[in-house]
Amino acid sequence: MQRVLATLSYDGARFHGYQRQPHDRSVQGEVEKALATIHKATSWPSTSSGRTDAGVHGIRQPVHFDTPLTIPEDRWPKALNSLLPDDIYVHTCRHVPQSFHARYDAVGKEYIYRLTTAKEYNVFKRHYICHNDRTLNMAAMQAAASQFIGTHDFTSFSSPKTDVVDKVRTIYLIDIAKEGDDWTFRFIGSGFLYQMVRVLMGTLLEVGSGTRQRDEIETIMAEKNRALAGKTAPAHGLYLSQVFYDEQILADYVKKFQ
């Protein structure tokens, strides 16, 4: 068997999340349906770097699968794309050792949150950027974000609906950029808990719009109580941007924004 690592993008708008579900449309379900067809099987397993919620998008989601077929790695994208629906696209495939694991070998992940403070609603961006009515204070959000950097217990900033016990994660970078009315929030960390980026975002937005103080973060973190943090920001502004498997590449990438 040959292990293949695929990187795919998907528009999360019409999926009930990444993970396969018995009745609802999922990214994993569509990918495995295509793999099953190629392998002339009734089902074919795949393993992604992680899940994303309904509405959340993927820019470069890594997924590995094993195959007995001798298809050259550069032919895999075309084979898969010809079978996938138009809201999933395989960008690259490459052969990896059997020891490689898309989830366990990840050393870092980048998420991007897109937000606009444009006055008018834009029908063409409604699934791709979160609309925020309030004026945002960049400096206040940057000050709050700096308190998330480093290794912390993020219990207060993630959904309690999880079996994960260890809530300690390391955030390497939160970069906030603005172009006109459109904001890009970039989160790079060792890994993120369930809904963690959306809770961090929701909390930053409350700081940015002045309904929460920038110096509250440390206290909230220490309390380990989800109820104290901000609202979970809407899913449709969130993108799993990329996953890192090499510490040096990750470190070099983070440096670009520092």
Place this chain on the structure above:
Amino acid sequence: MQRVLATLSYDGARFHGYQRQPHDRSVQGEVEKALATIHKATSWPSTSSGRTDAGVHGIRQPVHFDTPLTIPEDRWPKALNSLLPDDIYVHTCRHVPQSFHARYDAVGKEYIYRLTTAKEYNVFKRHYICHNDRTLNMAAMQAAASQFIGTHDFTSFSSPKTDVVDKVRTIYLIDIAKEGDDWTFRFIGSGFLYQMVRVLMGTLLEVGSGTRQRDEIETIMAEKNRALAGKTAPAHGLYLSQVFYDEQILADYVKKFQ
């Protein structure tokens, strides 16, 4: 009765075109449903500047309707938007005289066609920009486009499926702009026949990719035969951008691109 002129945008992806249809979802159908609710009626008529096909988008589509209600003009957008689905948005409403007509009073229209020659398919833009695999020659397309400018019989460059007899229209401007891999084709004219912008686009693309000569246009025009022109370009790259009701404003706008 007060006549109100609304300008609305819509994402054409999930509509079977602008025009109301008995069973399929249409922009007009949704707008009139909202108007009927506001007027506590079973239906309420509206008149747009024209129709757009399934998949074609609207950036600023003018629509007029009459109302016995004394709602101030700046309150209408909020009232309508609260009832409209998320892929239609009313930007402005203003009171106009009973003599005003959204279709008959139009003196010009602007359509925009978006196209990308990016190598990779982008799932997030699949409904909003037409993907073109071939390299395009800007100069060849500009030379071909210049032959469309002016007053001509556009029988060869529009769908024969129409009751319209007079196929003479005036094109004031075709502007081609490129930013990275993304192209914007701007068409401004007195009016456009059924599928005319898409046939002009399809023909320009054939010239741009070298499968048709730039000097064929005049001959095709003279033949008045749709079969001689290029393929109809896909609907999802096309946007009704704006409609002009004032000759001077139209002339000033056209000058900006000359």
